[in-house]
Amino acid sequence: MLAPRAAARFGRYLNPVLSAISGNSGFTKVFVRGEGNYLFDAEGGRYLDFVSGFGSVNLGHNHPRVAAAVAEALRTKAPGFAQSAINPYAAALAESLIDVSPPGLEMVFFCNSGAESVEAALKLARAATGRSGLLCCQGAFHGKTLGALSVTANPTYQRPFEPLLPDITAVPYGDLVALEEALATRQFAALIVEPIQAEAGIITPPPGYLREAQRLCRQTDTLLIADEVQTGLGRTGLIFACERDGLEPDIMTLAKSLGGGLMPIGAMLCRRSLWREAYGTVHRFALHTSTFGGGSLACAAGLETLRVLKEEPLVRNAAEQGERMRAGLMLLWQEMFDSIGEVRGEGLLLGLDLLPIRPSIAAHWKRNDATGLGEYMVPGLDKLLENIQSVYLMQTLLSSFGIYTQVARSNPNVLRVQPPLGIEPQEVDHFLLAVGTLCRELRKMSAEMHGMITKTAIGMHDSK
Numbered sequence: 001m002l003a004p005r006a007a008a009r010f011g012r013y014l015n016p017v018l019s020a021i022s023g024n025s026g027f028t029k030v031f032v033r034g035e036g037n038y039l040f041d042a043e044g045g046r047y048l049d050f051v052s053g054f055g056s057v058n059l060g061h062n063h064p065r066v067a068a069a070v071a072e073a074l075r076t077k078a079p080g081f082a083q084s085a086i087n088p089y090a091a092a093l094a095e096s097l098i099d100v101s102p103p104g105l106e107m108v109f110f111c112n113s114g115a116e117s118v119e120a121a122l123k124l125a126r127a128a129t130g131r132s133g134l135l136c137c138q139g140a141f142h143g144k145t146l147g148a149l150s151v152t153a154n155p156t157y158q159r160p161f162e163p164l165l166p167d168i169t170a171v172p173y174g175d176l177v178a179l180e181e182a183l184a185t186r187q188f189a190a191l192i193v194e195p196i197q198a199e200a201g202i203i204t205p206p207p208g209y210l211r212e213a214q215r216l217c218r219q220t221d222t223l224l225i226a227d228e229v230q231t232g233l234g235r236t237g238l239i240f241a242c243e244r245d246g247l248e249p250d251i252m253t254l255a256k257s258l259g260g261g262l263m264p265i266g267a268m269l270c271r272r273s274l275w276r277e278a279y280g281t282v283h284r285f286a287l288h289t290s291t292f293g294g295g296s297l298a299c300a301a302g303l304e305t306l307r308v309l310k311e312e313p314l315v316r317n318a319a320e321q322g323e324r325m326r327a328g329l330m331l332l333w334q335e336m337f338d339s340i341g342e343v344r345g346e347g348l349l350l351g352l353d354l355l356p357i358r359p360s361i362a363a364h365w366k367r368n369d370a371t372g373l374g375e376y377m378v379p380g381l382d383k384l385l386e387n388i389q390s391v392y393l394m395q396t397l398l399s400s401f402g403i404y405t406q407v408a409r410s411n412p413n414v415l416r417v418q419p420p421l422g423i424e425p426q427e428v429d430h431f432l433l434a435v436g437t438l439c440r441e442l443r444k445m446s447a448e449m450h451g452m453i454t455k456t457a458i459g460m461h462d463s464k
């Protein structure tokens with residue numbers, strides 16, 4: 001009923017640019033239904049979801065147990081919000097979260113999004129330590145509210161909103177020497193870090209980096225904030241990605257799939273001593289709050305999500321199917337290392353880094369161009385071809401193979417491979433076959449394009 005006018009309304013009232021680039025270019029759809037690993041359009045077309053709401057649909061769409069838990073809370077007329085009262089759903093979810101989280105985390109603050117959980121973490125770190133400095137990593141993504149944006153060390157997102165928070169330093173991700181040097185100043189309340197930088201293009205740190213970062217933080221009385229908003233809740237084949245390194249962060253942020261793909265909810269978990277230091281008096285206990293944080297429906301969804309993750313073999317499946325996917329993508333990389341730069345990530349948070357067509361075309365032109373026209377044309381061509389391969393992949397995966405994908409926003413040459421955790425082996429194989437076919441097509445097209453450009457450049461040379 002809503003579908004026919006959705007695209008026009010979206011373009012008019014929400015975001016005309018997004019509507020134009022994704023709708024007209026055909027790499028997204030008006031989805032009207034989601035079930036398990038699939039999204040459906042109004043015409044009944046079925047699409048395997050390889051985006052999973054950027055990590056918010058780990059359980060698949062409309063997981064029946066989460067939907068039933070929310071329906072049950074509604075049936076029993078649980079009060080949606082009753083501020084300053086004790087909410088049984090919030091209390092139970094906090095306990096369940098602490099049960100599954102790394103040792104040392106004993107207190108929870110509920111909010112409504114990933115960025116809000118990061119805000120809560122940054123504020124707690126400053127209030128508990130009395131230090132103002134915050135350390136983050138270059139390329140990081142921690143959200144877009146002003147505080148979270150200040151540690152989202154990406155100039156594209158930051159520049160239009162400057163000045164941001166003061167006393168923020170960004171060090172290269174994975175660089176322990178730079179980290180040690182920064183921490184030695186002892187001016188930082190905390191280091192905030194993603195176990196895998198997802199938005200930056202699924203970047204994994206060198207082995208041992210996180211453990212050593214934790215050691216250096218402890219040595220300099222700096223808190224470690226693990227941002228598990230995207231990596232958490234089974235995505236990497238573990239409940240939390242930081243388990244792999246045996247990390248015991250002082251603060252952890254969560255959101256996305258905590259709402260089971262149905263409700264918005266975020267959480268900040270921390271050590272009891274930090275909470276006491278920051279908020280543990282009658283004058284301070286309400287310094288950081290959120291009207292909607294810890295609402296009954298969101299917490300009911302969160303509680304059931306944790307039960308599902310415990311009782312259904314989703315996390316194990318993420319590890320197994322992640323391995324199957326990675327092995328298939330590595331075979332493709334071996335065949336096509338001239339077109340695919342790298343396969344990165346863990347579990348079902350993988351990225352296929354496509355090499356730009358551009359440099360080799362530009363090189364071709366330069367070698368063959370005697371007219372000087374190349375110098376004039378190449379920058380325009382560069383722009384045109386910048387992300388052409390990932391756009392082609394997204395479009396054709398959707399239209400010819402019924403697979404919905406997206407790229408990493410800060411690194412659009414990286415195709416995200418991020419299906420729900422319950423993906424089946426035959427669905428993994430369908431994706432591998434599709435992506436292999438299209439990468440081979442792309443390589444052929446790229447070769448033809450080279451030929452065409454070389455011919456044009458030689459033609460120009462001859463006619464000179």
Ligand SMILES: Cc1ncc(COP(=O)(O)O)c(C=O)c1O
Pocket residue numbers: 054113114115116118141142143144194198199227228229230231255256
């Ligand atoms: C690691 C990380 N932190 C924080 C956020 C912000 O979450 P939200 O979009 O819910 O504010 C994201 C979102 O992608 C994220 O990936």
